[in-house]
Amino acid sequence: MELRVLRYFQTVVQQRNISQAAAKLHVSQPTISRQLRDLEAELGTTLLERGSRAITLTESGEYFYHQVEQILALADKTVDNLYNQNDIQGSFVIGAAEAKSFLNVAHALAHVQQDYPKIQAKIFSTNADEVRTNLKSGVFDFGVVMEPAIKTDYDFIHLPGESRWGLLVPNRSPLAQQDHVTLADLQQQKLIISHQSGMQDLLQDWFGDSFSQIQVVATYNLLYNASLLSQPVSVLHFASMASLTPTSLIWFLYHLHPVKLPDLV
16 A cells, blocks of 8 residues: 555545546546555455545545545655754644643744744644544644543643633523532533543542533533534533633633643643
C-alpha cells in the first residue's frame, strides 16, 4: 500500500468524482480507477460505491478514509520536519479543549512565531478523549485537556488560570432568577453534559445517593451546539466558555466543588 495510492483515494473521496480527481492530480482517469480497484482487492473490501452522479463511501470506506487522513497528515508532517531540519521550521499540532486558559497557549504561540516565524501551529478543538487518542497515534504533538482526564503515560503541567463549573439555562428558567445554584437545584433537572470519560463518575461522586435523581438527556463534545440545545434544557459545563453562548442564554456559577485547572500534556 503506497502513499501515492492513498492520496488518489483521498482526492477521489474529496472530489466525489474520479474525473475531477484525475484532473486535480494530473493523472489519467484509467490509472486512478485501476489503482483504486487494486487497493480494494488488497484490502479485501469495497471502499467506494460508484454511482452515475457521484461516488460515495461504503461503511468500510468511511473507516478507511478516516485512517487515511491521519496517515497522510502524519506522513506530510514527518517529511516536512525532516526536510527543514537544518532550519527551524515545520509544523506541530495541538488538540485543545475550549477553555479560557487556552490564552496561555496563545501567548506562548505568539512568542514562538516571533522567534521562529517559519513554524506553523495547527489547532484542533476537541475533548480529552480525542486528545489522548491522537497523542497516542502521533497525530497531535500537544494536548490541552480539562479534568476529569486520564493523563497516564504523559508528562503534563497545570496551566495558570481558573475554570469553574457552571450551568447554562434559558432566561425563562426559574433558575435564572437566582444569583447562584447548588447541587440540590439540579435534582429533577434535565441536563446535557460533556461525554468526556469520567464525567458520569465525577457527577456520581458529587451527588452521592442523589445521583439517581439527575436526568442526563444528552451529551456533547464541544459546547456551542450544546448551548443551542439549552434553550429547552439546562446544560452543565465549564463557565469559562461564556463568550460562545447566545445572548438569550444566561450563566450561573456555583462553588461547591473545586475544579482542577486545564492541563497541557
